[in-house]
Amino acid sequence: MMFKINAAFLVALAGANAKTLRKLQDDSRICSMTELSPLSDDTKLLLSTTLGGQNVIAAYEQYMGGETIGSNTALLAEASDASASPDTVVEDGMSGDIDFPFMDMKVVATMGERSVCPDSLGEMLVGVPDGIGAYLLDDETVRVVFQSESYGPLVFESYGNFVNDGQSRMGGSHVQYIDYDRTLMSEFMDNDEPASSMVVGMGQVISTMYNLKGELIGPRNLSGPTTIGAHFSNTDADGNYVVAAPPAESDWFLQSLCSAHLEQKHQWGPNLGVEDDMFITNEEWMTYAPGTSFVGLSAHAVDLANSVDYALGVFTLGGFEKIVEINPEVEGYTMFAFSGYNGAFDGFEHTLDMRNSLFKRSDGQNYTWSNDIHPARFYIGVKGKMEDGSDAPEDDFLARNGLRYGYIYGFAIDMSEDGPTGGLWRDDFHRDAEKATNGAKVDGWWIKQPWQWDGQVRNFEFDGSWDYQDQPPYTGEGSGRENYAWWNGMGNDMAGCKTEHVTPDPRPSVGAAFVQGSTCGYFGHYYVEDVVGRFESLRDGQMAPNAFRGSYYVYQGELDITEQIELGGKGQYVNGDATMNYDNPEDRITFEDIDGLEVLADGDELYVLIQEDSGNQYGERAFLAHLEHEDDGEELTYYFLAMSGGTMNTRMQAGVSVPKGTFTRATAHEFSGVVDLSAFFATDDSGDFVLSASDDGFAKRQADASVAINDKDILLVLQAHTQSSGILSAFQLDRGGQIYQLKPKLPEDA
Ligand SMILES: *[C@@H]1O[C@H](CO)[C@@H](O)[C@H](O)[C@H]1NC(C)=O
Ligand SMILES: *[C@@H]1O[C@H](CO)[C@@H](O)[C@H](O)[C@H]1NC(C)=O
Numbered sequence: 001m002m003f004k005i006n007a008a009f010l011v012a013l014a015g016a017n018a019k020t021l022r023k024l025q026d027d028s029r030i031c032s033m034t035e036l037s038p039l040s041d042d043t044k045l046l047l048s049t050t051l052g053g054q055n056v057i058a059a060y061e062q063y064m065g066g067e068t069i070g071s072n073t074a075l076l077a078e079a080s081d082a083s084a085s086p087d088t089v090v091e092d093g094m095s096g097d098i099d100f101p102f103m104d105m106k107v108v109a110t111m112g113e114r115s116v117c118p119d120s121l122g123e124m125l126v127g128v129p130d131g132i133g134a135y136l137l138d139d140e141t142v143r144v145v146f147q148s149e150s151y152g153p154l155v156f157e158s159y160g161n162f163v164n165d166g167q168s169r170m171g172g173s174h175v176q177y178i179d180y181d182r183t184l185m186s187e188f189m190d191n192d193e194p195a196s197s198m199v200v201g202m203g204q205v206i207s208t209m210y211n212l213k214g215e216l217i218g219p220r221n222l223s224g225p226t227t228i229g230a231h232f233s234n235t236d237a238d239g240n241y242v243v244a245a246p247p248a249e250s251d252w253f254l255q256s257l258c259s260a261h262l263e264q265k266h267q268w269g270p271n272l273g274v275e276d277d278m279f280i281t282n283e284e285w286m287t288y289a290p291g292t293s294f295v296g297l298s299a300h301a302v303d304l305a306n307s308v309d310y311a312l313g314v315f316t317l318g319g320f321e322k323i324v325e326i327n328p329e330v331e332g333y334t335m336f337a338f339s340g341y342n343g344a345f346d347g348f349e350h351t352l353d354m355r356n357s358l359f360k361r362s363d364g365q366n367y368t369w370s371n372d373i374h375p376a377r378f379y380i381g382v383k384g385k386m387e388d389g390s391d392a393p394e395d396d397f398l399a400r401n402g403l404r405y406g407y408i409y410g411f412a413i414d415m416s417e418d419g420p421t422g423g424l425w426r427d428d429f430h431r432d433a434e435k436a437t438n439g440a441k442v443d444g445w446w447i448k449q450p451w452q453w454d455g456q457v458r459n460f461e462f463d464g465s466w467d468y469q470d471q472p473p474y475t476g477e478g479s480g481r482e483n484y485a486w487w488n489g490m491g492n493d494m495a496g497c498k499t500e501h502v503t504p505d506p507r508p509s510v511g512a513a514f515v516q517g518s519t520c521g522y523f524g525h526y527y528v529e530d531v532v533g534r535f536e537s538l539r540d541g542q543m544a545p546n547a548f549r550g551s552y553y554v555y556q557g558e559l560d561i562t563e564q565i566e567l568g569g570k571g572q573y574v575n576g577d578a579t580m581n582y583d584n585p586e587d588r589i590t591f592e593d594i595d596g597l598e599v600l601a602d603g604d605e606l607y608v609l610i611q612e613d614s615g616n617q618y619g620e621r622a623f624l625a626h627l628e629h630e631d632d633g634e635e636l637t638y639y640f641l642a643m644s645g646g647t648m649n650t651r652m653q654a655g656v657s658v659p660k661g662t663f664t665r666a667t668a669h670e671f672s673g674v675v676d677l678s679a680f681f682a683t684d685d686s687g688d689f690v691l692s693a694s695d696d697g698f699a700k701r702q703a704d705a706s707v708a709i710n711d712k713d714i715l716l717v718l719q720a721h722t723q724s725s726g727i728l729s730a731f732q733l734d735r736g737g738q739i740y741q742l743k744p745k746l747p748e749d750a
Helices: 002-014 018-028 041-048 053-064 180-184 349-358 426-431 464-469 532-535 697-705
Strands: 104-111 129-139 141-149 162-163 168-172 175-181 197-203 208-210 253-254 261-263 280-282 297-305 308-312 322-326 333-339 377-382 404-412 441-448 483-485 497-506 513-518 523-528 547-556 580-584 585-586 594-602 605-612 622-628 640-645 669-676 714-720 737-743
Touching: 002 129, 041 053, 104 141, 104 175, 104 640, 129 737, 141 180, 141 197, 168 441, 175 180, 261 322, 280 322, 322 513, 333 497, 333 513, 404 547, 426 513, 497 640, 513 594, 594 669, 605 669, 622 669, 640 669
Parallel strands: 129 261, 129 669, 168 253, 208 308, 322 497, 497 594
Antiparallel strands: 104 737, 129 141, 141 175, 162 168, 175 197, 261 280, 280 297, 297 308, 322 333, 333 377, 377 404, 404 441, 404 483, 441 547, 497 513, 513 523, 523 547, 580 585, 594 605, 605 622, 622 640, 669 714, 714 737
16 A cells, blocks of 8 residues: 555656556556565474375475466477577477567466466466467457467366356366556567566456357266256266266366367457457367267357357267367358367267268268268358247347357368369368469358257267268259269279368458368468358348359468578477478478468568478477468468477477476477567557557458568467476476467568
8 A cells, every 4th residue: 555655656756657667556566576475394294105296395385486477487498409509408398499580579378377366266377278369358468369279078077167156166168367467568678577477367268158059068977967957968868877987076067178269259340259358278089988879069259248158959979179260251250260170079889870870971871981072061040049049038048149049161172183183182282282282272162061059969970070071062963063973082982081170261351261270280271252142132031142152272282391480599408300291200391280270461562471280309399481372383481480399399308498497308399379469559640559449350351461471469379288287297388388479480481
């Protein structure tokens, strides 16, 4: 109290300007370290007799010394292997070479750090960090929402969170937020302060959870099926728990929330897009007990204003990599592109038998397991409708956002020799050096698939994930399109490569379009054509078109990119350099396992931040590239941003970690989520921020695009699978990782 009065008095005396005053007020809300009392001798004695107790004592003592959110300034990511720069520190808890060639980068959070914010329970950040988003909580605060990719009882079980007023405990993946002071964060890249100097809040994003039936998730029945309030990702349709292992202390778990995307109200224009700010996330893969039935894995929409998570049935229940909103172009609808999996479930054999005893494929064959047999897909949701098509109450969050009633469209092409790929499936097409050059075009149709979510929770044999092995609708006998097929990775009988991140085309003038990557090291741009025209010519009673014309343009085939990489004098590996990928046992000249992918707008120009998840032994790579898909013989240039981890990497071999003492084993790291923060920090001529918290998503997108690529502030996530010891294991925080803020430094002609 004394301090505050003095500060105000001094400011008044000095006649300080409003900015200084604001700064002083802001400083007072920074979360500051509270003293932890030392463990008593009795507690120490007790702990020393329990398994792992010594580890807990050591971890507690490490916390007493600090480890508050943002206090670690050392980076896990590096610009080159430590062997290439002899003066690079190879010491636990310290940075390596951070002289990045095409950016500056600082740490904003490290997994394992603890909150000292008054609104939190003193929780710690749970890894491995993955999907991320950010929005203005109020005009002074940037809220960063991130999730951990944790696997519950399957491995490294993290502590569980209580939801629904303590009725249920949810383990596995966490969705957490960290709040940063907006002004201080806008200056963060211009100073040497640690991020702890701008943290103003931390907590759990989800406090209420609804299941697929719309019931509040409740406790798990330990003696039989959970008839009300089951988390269906863990059960069969009757509520029997069917995962291969039960959680140690939670009722249920969110399995492997991988990528995510934060969507803001009306981000595509007036009345265009979702009606509420939401974090869209998804469960990824699962290990079910053999011989069981299961429902599958749902997507989730988190209502950010109310901290409510809703399980979503509309996208099928095949598990996903990433779901993003794309421009719907028409009012009354929402559109989402989604990628990944389509059934990465161990223990599926019984379900496959069930499917084949009930259904036959359109070609008369048995279905094969559905995992990775699907084309590029998007979903059109009808706003204001319940699952049966009836009108929804206005206060229904899901219906308002088109997430109860809608249709999925898949990309189908003419697969004959005269077709656009000469009859090649998606993966083979991208391996063809003659065909899959930058700008190569594949025309097709987006066709509405037969399956539609009807609100009924059924076992996976009834899911929509199977549709892509059938002949697409409207292409059968006599249609004139008999040669059409869903453009799957490897056809209808075999799993192809996984479709990895999707990212929306952010340009309002372009309309419904998205960029899609593949674990097979290729990526390209899909367009949905004549959306407005198709909606205008709907027949009476029809809620959405049956099909749209579509096109796809190759950005990069699964081809030699070594000449396209600019290392900027860095990227030296312990053996070779980052123009190649050293994914044991093969050295690769192509991209390998493209995973993270997010498009950033600079005016009408697009850039992509692209990342691999390949198991590269010397360091996983991240690049920034200026996008274009003109068929002009020019390929893209990939600017090397950073590398991290790797079994043979010098720092990993030396057992380096951040926070210190958390290293476990030398293995791969992985860069992951990306967020453009630029809109929050863009200022007008008088130096005031242009965006306010009450602005809609369209204003945020416009403000993002108004900031040139080299002036952007970007968040980048890194997963450090090497770290699961020390404070991470003592407090059940899964594995390590960091969140970075970066500013690109691309050459003028990039
Ligand atoms: C729990 O399972 C038992 C045994 O099947 C059943 O009798 C009981 O109704 C179940 N309880 C709930 C709340 O589902
Ligand atoms: C098709 O699946 C059914 C059910 O699992 C099985 O009985 C039948 O043998 C299968 N047919 C072929 C040709 O594999």
